[in-house]
Amino acid sequence: MNHQEVREFCEARGIMALAQPTQYTPKVKPDFSFRKEHVVELVGFWCMGEIGMMLRGPSGCGKTALVEQFHAAMNYPLLQPMTHARTEAPDLNGQIIPSEGGFKYVYGLLVLAARYGLSVFLDEYNVMDSSVTTSLNPILEGGKFEIPETGETIFPKEGFRVFAACNPNDKGLGFFGRNEEDASNKERFWVVEFGYPTxxxxxxxxxxxxxxxxxxxxxxxxxxxxxxxxxxxxxxxxxxxxxxxxxxxxxxxxxxxxxxxxxxxxxxxxxxxxxxxxxxxxxxxxxxxxxxxxxxxxxxxxxxxxxx
CATH class of the missing domain: 1.10.8 (Helicase, Ruva Protein; domain 3)
Known part of the structure; x- marks a missing residue:
């Protein structure tokens, strides 16, 4: 399927594309080809109203590209914070940083996505420490997010979705530095297994x-x-x-x-x-x-x- 076919497939099922891309919409890759079974998975996830989707599969099989190009096809914004082994919860949620004349609070992309009802993509999800991923449990269920530094309480707006991509936690497959996810965190995701194309x-x-x-x-x-x-x-x-x-x-x-x-x-x-x-x-x-x-x-x- 190409981008136009994906858009038509979604709109026929009540998922309407935006008229124009936003500044946070990924760029369209014209030569990208969607596998229909993956589009069906995304549409079903969207229609269910779930918040978290986890994509599991070997490196380079198209997990990241699928999420990016689906949002590109629909002109939807997709926020993509950097994630790595040293990522801490404030990197995703927000933190106080020095600014001219003092300090200021800067919202993390995860919280911004929740506030405005956007999608956020967390790549290499299981490289992050489990203490970080489990801190996301409340927001993955649509619960409130407290910001002590500002006294704010943020409830995720409709449209907020979290996509997390994982490579196998298996050194035998050549993947090192992956952590075993906490069971309570894993059960908050709709999980899709990926393999290489036929x-x-x-x-x-x-x-x-x-x-x-x-x-x-x-x-x-x-x-x-x-x-x-x-x-x-x-x-x-x-x-x-x-x-x-x-x-x-x-x-x-x-x-x-x-x-x-x-x-x-x-x-x-x-x-x-x-x-x-x-x-x-x-x-x-x-x-x-x-x-x-x-x-x-x-x-x-x-x-x-x-x-x-």
Whole structure:
């Protein structure tokens, strides 16, 4: 689905788009393709009147892009505070900071979203300490938020929604620094599990990028082979494979797109390097241990044949 189709799908179900984007509306990415099952999830969540949605899945599978581009399609504002291992509750809620002539209270983006009935997106949610995430429990249920510094009491306005994205808390999958969320916090979210797109969904994503420089037939052929490479890597990744020689890196849809973009740029440069392997190295394998790097390039040779 494209952005217009998403807008029409939503409006047919009573979720009306804004006439114009706001200053906080994410920019539209024209080449972004929505998976219908994800749009259905978002529409159902919207219609239920829930506040919190948690999106779980591996890195680079499209969690962040889905939330951003859904808001872009509907012209809705989306506030996105920075979140990391050192994030504290005042970073999200608000705090007193020095200002000219004294001090002033600055509202955090989470509280601003609640006050004005906006969406807020918390990426890398389970990197934050559980003491921070559990402090959000009352507001995730629509409860009041007290600001002792100003004496204010804020009740979330209709339209307030919290989207939280998490990678798996699993070192075996290569994800470090993730915290186990508190049970009381987890139960306040509508939770959606994400995986990588199917080949039928992923090939058009890659092909669209390649068609900017290649004819349709060449782009489609390359896209099919590149997605086959990605899925072979995922199957042999140590998080999915129990084999002793399992790969130590995997290929996300984000990396696959970067590889495709690299080919469109370097494929026409006329250099001596093969653009398929040259760009793959920079998109993925230069960060891989030697054994995995060599194995991945063998996969590419097996699938692409002489062209690699």
């Amino acid at each position: 080949p039928d969904q992923e090939v058009p994503i890659v092909s669209t990028i390649l068609k900017s420089v290649f004819d349709d037939s060449t782009a489609d052929t390359y896209a099919q082979k590149m997605v086959e490479v990605a899925n072979r890597i995922r199957q042999q990744y140590m998080g999915e494979s129990g084999a002793a020689n399992a790969l130590e890196v995997t290929m996300s849809t984000r990396t696959l797109r970067r590889w495709a973009k690299g080919i469109t740029v370097f494929g026409g440069q006329g250099g001596s390097a093969n653009p398929i392997t040259f760009t793959l190295a920079r998109a993925l394998t230069n960060n891989a241990p030697r054994e995995s790097r060599d194995a991945i390039h063998e996969i590419v040779k097996d699938i692409f044949g002489a062209t690699a």
